[in-house]
Amino acid sequence: MSPADSVFEYLDQSGLERAPRVEQLHKLGFTWADLEDEEYWLDAVAVMRVETYKELEEASVKLWSILDKAVRYVHRRHDLYELLGIPPVLWQMLDDTPLPEPGLISRYARFDFAVAGDGTIKLLELNADTPTGYVEASVATPWICGQAGISSRNNGMKERLAAAWSIEQPDTAACVAYGTHQEDSGTIEALVAHSGLDIRCVDCLDLWIDEGTVRDAENRIIRRMFALYPKEWMAVDDGGEALAYAIESGQLQLFNGPHSILLQSKGLIAAVWGMYELGLLFSEDERRAIASYILPTYNKPVFSGSFVSKSVFGREGGSVRIFDDSGALELADEDGFDSSVLFPTVYQKRAELARIQTPEGELHLLTGMFVINGVPCGLLGRAGGPITGNASHFIALGVRELEDEEG
Numbered sequence: 001m002s003p004a005d006s007v008f009e010y011l012d013q014s015g016l017e018r019a020p021r022v023e024q025l026h027k028l029g030f031t032w033a034d035l036e037d038e039e040y041w042l043d044a045v046a047v048m049r050v051e052t053y054k055e056l057e058e059a060s061v062k063l064w065s066i067l068d069k070a071v072r073y074v075h076r077r078h079d080l081y082e083l084l085g086i087p088p089v090l091w092q093m094l095d096d097t098p099l100p101e102p103g104l105i106s107r108y109a110r111f112d113f114a115v116a117g118d119g120t121i122k123l124l125e126l127n128a129d130t131p132t133g134y135v136e137a138s139v140a141t142p143w144i145c146g147q148a149g150i151s152s153r154n155n156g157m158k159e160r161l162a163a164a165w166s167i168e169q170p171d172t173a174a175c176v177a178y179g180t181h182q183e184d185s186g187t188i189e190a191l192v193a194h195s196g197l198d199i200r201c202v203d204c205l206d207l208w209i210d211e212g213t214v215r216d217a218e219n220r221i222i223r224r225m226f227a228l229y230p231k232e233w234m235a236v237d238d239g240g241e242a243l244a245y246a247i248e249s250g251q252l253q254l255f256n257g258p259h260s261i262l263l264q265s266k267g268l269i270a271a272v273w274g275m276y277e278l279g280l281l282f283s284e285d286e287r288r289a290i291a292s293y294i295l296p297t298y299n300k301p302v303f304s305g306s307f308v309s310k311s312v313f314g315r316e317g318g319s320v321r322i323f324d325d326s327g328a329l330e331l332a333d334e335d336g337f338d339s340s341v342l343f344p345t346v347y348q349k350r351a352e353l354a355r356i357q358t359p360e361g362e363l364h365l366l367t368g369m370f371v372i373n374g375v376p377c378g379l380l381g382r383a384g385g386p387i388t389g390n391a392s393h394f395i396a397l398g399v400r401e402l403e404d405e406e407g
Contacts, residue, residue, distance in 0.1 A: 006117035009047040010356045011148055018043060029190050030140040032182045042395040045148045046356060046365055046381050052119045053399045059121050060111055060369045060376035062289040067126060068103055070272050071262045073281055075099060084267035085312035085344040087235030093248045097258045103374040106260040107164040111369045114351035122295050122351040128263035129256055130228045135190045137370055137380040141396040150398035154379060158194040160372040165195035168255050175228040178203035184228050204229050209242040212251040224253045231261040232313045266346045267312040270297040297348040306350040311340040320387045333387045
């Protein structure tokens, strides 16, 4: 497909002087546009056609509801917990904690979609537990799009985050290596700033737990905490069982809530596809949305054509392998941690990503859609190889409005 036929238009801004633009983004809170002399931020805008954006937004609404419904079906069914790869140490916590109201199992999440050049939309996964990319989407993207004269649909992200956290009221925000890990530290600092609340940022590694009471390095008791800490790590970390007990006993409220791990598991997508094929649970409207936007996904490699395998809790491209039409391994992620050594694997039909021509060469474009407080509200673009991993670039995603085309 030629660039002229694609639903994405690539606007190259690299001819502008980079250093002052990086400095401006740094002042806004996006401090990792350049990482160790590598250009993480591609100085460009990938502009999506407005009709594609509207379909993507509508697909996000439908899939959010479908996956929420699936979690309620799975809840307290240990055979399905096992199928989804949920570590047994978390089962009691999930059973005992009441499910949130519909649509709010996670208040801070991000879909990752494959949007092809022809506009075909397919869901790859849902990051419902600890998504990053918030600063890129909420801070950097509106500024970059504004500088380029392109509309951004991300301007409401801060307000939706503030609304969500005004309900959750965390007293602490945590990540691993706070103060030294640039991206995670900057992410929780932005979330705290946008919340408008008095929240302390801490390092997860400084926390300690005594009979269910969680304390920080200064012996301050933590009652309500947002943490960029994947819940599946509780199965392998030394303090995992103690943290699970703190939540089970009601001494700690963790955000996103415990059931976000059910949404996070890629095994849930396999469960949804399986129920779709069996004619279970879903209405006709929901079945149409599943057929349109969810890729055939299974717990075994049953495909005759090209497919992808990945851990149910793989992150940042880790564990992803691509197989060709004959079933032979074509490409494997070599950079991210392969979590398939710890958790089950799912197998998903391969989807096409749009391709953009950049000064870095031809790159594949991954489209993220944040869902905050239950509402799809922000695009995140990443560009890289066929597997979007740690080596991928951030690129701002804007929307070409009809009035822009007429102008």
